[in-house]
Amino acid sequence: MAAPAFKRILLKLSGEALMGELPYGTDPERVRAIATQVQDVHDSGVEVAIVVGAGNIFRGVKGAADGMDRATADYIGMVATLLNALPLQDALEKKGLEVRVQTALAISEVAEPYIRRRAMRHLEKSRIVIFAAGTGNPFFTTDTAAALRAAEIHAEIILMAKNGVEGVYTADPARDPNAQFIPALSHMEALERRLRVMDSTALALCMENRMPINVFDMDDETAISKIISGERVGTLVTTAAGEEE
Numbered sequence: 001m002a003a004p005a006f007k008r009i010l011l012k013l014s015g016e017a018l019m020g021e022l023p024y025g026t027d028p029e030r031v032r033a034i035a036t037q038v039q040d041v042h043d044s045g046v047e048v049a050i051v052v053g054a055g056n057i058f059r060g061v062k063g064a065a066d067g068m069d070r071a072t073a074d075y076i077g078m079v080a081t082l083l084n085a086l087p088l089q090d091a092l093e094k095k096g097l098e099v100r101v102q103t104a105l106a107i108s109e110v111a112e113p114y115i116r117r118r119a120m121r122h123l124e125k126s127r128i129v130i131f132a133a134g135t136g137n138p139f140f141t142t143d144t145a146a147a148l149r150a151a152e153i154h155a156e157i158i159l160m161a162k163n164g165v166e167g168v169y170t171a172d173p174a175r176d177p178n179a180q181f182i183p184a185l186s187h188m189e190a191l192e193r194r195l196r197v198m199d200s201t202a203l204a205l206c207m208e209n210r211m212p213i214n215v216f217d218m219d220d221e222t223a224i225s226k227i228i229s230g231e232r233v234g235t236l237v238t239t240a241a242g243e244e245e
Contacts, residue, residue, distance in 0.1 A: 002229060002230070003045075004041075004044050004045060004046050004228045004229065004230075005227075005228060005229065005230035006046060006156045006157055006228060007045075007047060007156060008046070008047040008048075008049070008123060008153065008154065008155050008156055009041070009046060009047070009048060009049070009155055009156065009157055009158075009159055010049045010050070010051060010146060010149060010150040010153070010155040010157075010158050010159070011038070011048060011049070011050045011051070011158075011159045012050075012051050012053075012142070012143065012146040012158055012159065012160045012161060013034070013050060013051070013052050013053065013084075013088075013161050013218070014053040014056075014142075014161065014162070014163060015052070015053040015054045015055035015056035015057060015080075015081075015084060016053075016055050016056055016163040017030075017034070017053075017162075017163050017218045018030055018031055018034070018052075018056055018084055018087075018088070019056040019163070022056075024056055024057070025056060025057070026056060026057075026083070026084060028087070028091075031087050031088055031091045032091050033221060034088065034091070034218070035088065035091035035092045035094075035095055036095070036221075037221060037224045038050070038092060038097075038128065038224075039092070039095050039097060040224070041224055041225060041228050042097060042126070042128060044225075044228060046228055047123040047124070047126070048123075048128045048129075049119070049123060049128070049129045049130075049131065049149065049153055050088070050128065050129070050130045050131065051130075051131045051142055051145050051146040051149055052081050052084040052085050052088065052130060052131075052132060052142070053081060053084070053141075053142040054077050054078075054080035054081040054083070054084055054142070056084070057080040057083055057084070058073075058076050058077050058080040070138065070139065071138040071139070073138075074134075074138035074139060074140075075105075075138060077134070078104070078105055078132075078133040078138075079107075079133070081132045081133055081134060081142065082101070082103060082107060082110070082111065082132045082133060084132075085101045085103075085111070085131075085132040086101065086110065086111075088130060089130055092128055097127075097128055098125075098126070098127040099127065099128045099129075099130065100112055100122050100127055100128070100129050100130070101129075101130045101132055102114040102115070102118070102119055102129060102130070102131055102132070103131075103132040103133040104131070104132070104133040104134060104135055104136030104137075104145070105133040105136055107133075111132060114131065114133075114136070116152050116153065119131075119149075119152075119153055120154075123153065129153075131145065131149050135148055140201065141198075141199050141201070141202065143198040143199050143201075143202035144198075144201045146158055146160075146198075147198065147201075147202040147203075147205040147206045147209075147211065148205060150206075150209075150211055151211060155211070157211070157212045157213070157214055158206070158211060158212070158213045158214070159214050159216065159224060159227060160197070160198070160213050160214065160215045161216065161217075161218040162215060162216065162217055162218060163218060163219070164217065164219055165217055166181065166216065166217040166220070166234055167181060167183070167215045167216060167217070167234035167235030168181075168182045168185065168190070168195050168196070168197055168215050168235040168237070169181055169182060169195075169196075170182065170193075170195075172196070181235075182195070182235055183232070183235060183236070184235065184236045184237075184238070185235070185237055186237065186238060186239060186240040187203050187206055187207035187213075187237055187238070187239050188207065188239075188240065190203055190237055191203050191204065191207075197215060197235075197237055198213070206239075207239050210238075211239075212236065212237065212238045212239075213236075213237040214227050214233070214234055214235070214236050214237075215234050215235040215236075215237065216233050216234030216235075217234065220233070
């Protein structure tokens with residue numbers, strides 16, 4: 001078996017990726033399927049960190065649009081990410097893996113506080129680390145949390161899981177039948193063209209740190225393993241020479 005292309009990765013899971021066919025909430029079957037994919041990657045010798053979103057439970061921006069204070073809405077969303085992190089931890093542990101949940105908000109009864117060096121030590125000991133509660137600050141998305149944590153722990157790539165979309169398109173393929181798939185682009189191109197890779201803050205942070213992003217379809221149960229083995233799957237976003245300056 002070929003050596004994996006990466007030693008340490010960060011997997012960004014949207015809340016929608018955990019929803020399955022449900023209208024909202026967390027689908028236990030989908031969580032178990034994701035756990036199986038993560039186990040395959042872990043067993044190949046790759047260190048795995050995960051950032052989870054909470055769009056399947058609560059969206060801070062939508063709450064603010066409905067009249068709630070934006071900071072309050074975002075804090076609710078941060079707490080909601082823990083409701084996704086814990087069942088994912090349970091599914092992984094049922095497969096015999098060691099898992100630690102670290103949260104940017106103090107919830108010591110169920111998760112460790114986020115401590116960068118401790119997270120890195122867990123990874124070095126072949127434990128999977130799930131980062132919950134975003135950055136711990138309102139007005140920042142879990143995309144930004146993924147970009148920040150990936151840089152902090154020296155991940156080599158962010159695997160950006162999308163729900164039912166194979167990568168980045170010129171437009172929303174669900175609304176525009178003429179939308180074209182983009183196999184590769186730079187962070188700057190994504191920012192300038194306002195493509196839906198990550199929010200602009202997260203993209204800029206990835207560009208500054210030359211952090212590649214591989215956007216792929218979570219419905220493809222072989223996608224993560226293929227990416228880890230070095231195959232081209234989905235859309236690869238990288239920093240072109242001079243862009244981070």
